[in-house]
Amino acid sequence: MAAERTLSIIKPDATRRNLTGKINAKFEEAGLRIVAQKRLQLTEAQAGAFYAVHKERPFYKDLVSFMISGPVVAQVLEGENAVAKNREVMGATNPANAAAGTIRKEFAESIEANSVHGSDSAENAATEIAFFFAGIEITG
């Protein structure tokens, strides 16, 4: 299978605790290559737009507030089966259910402040990558 790309976000709970390097090491150890990366402060409108699919969920407002509570690191990860591999490395949404060795098991604070986001399909990955990056910013 050709290399696939996925969109990852290191969330504010993790940037606040200086965990960017440790989380990136997990990706690289799993064979995912960080082919683009930038640290930014999302606005409320940007975070709301990114999570628009969750608009009707009860946690939407809190999630948007959390995502703008500090800087995030948006990144493009590349590798074989990158979408699935990244979700495996991330672990379950709720850290209480995450497998040993996963990012969320080791670092997440709660179901909301769970340290990372990862696209859930190749199709959504393409949309989410385009949300953060221009093609010229991605270097395999």
Ligand SMILES: Nc1ncnc2c1ncn2[C@@H]1O[C@H](COP(=O)(O)OP(=O)(O)OP(=O)(O)O)[C@@H](O)[C@H]1O
């Ligand atoms: N019950 C909840 N209470 C509070 N926040 C939640 C809850 N469920 C999900 N979230 C937050 O919303 C994000 C998106 O939820 P979703 O169900 O799509 O989880 P996911 O697919 O594991 O995570 P992500 O989309 O971030 O990769 C979660 O990562 C988490 O930060």
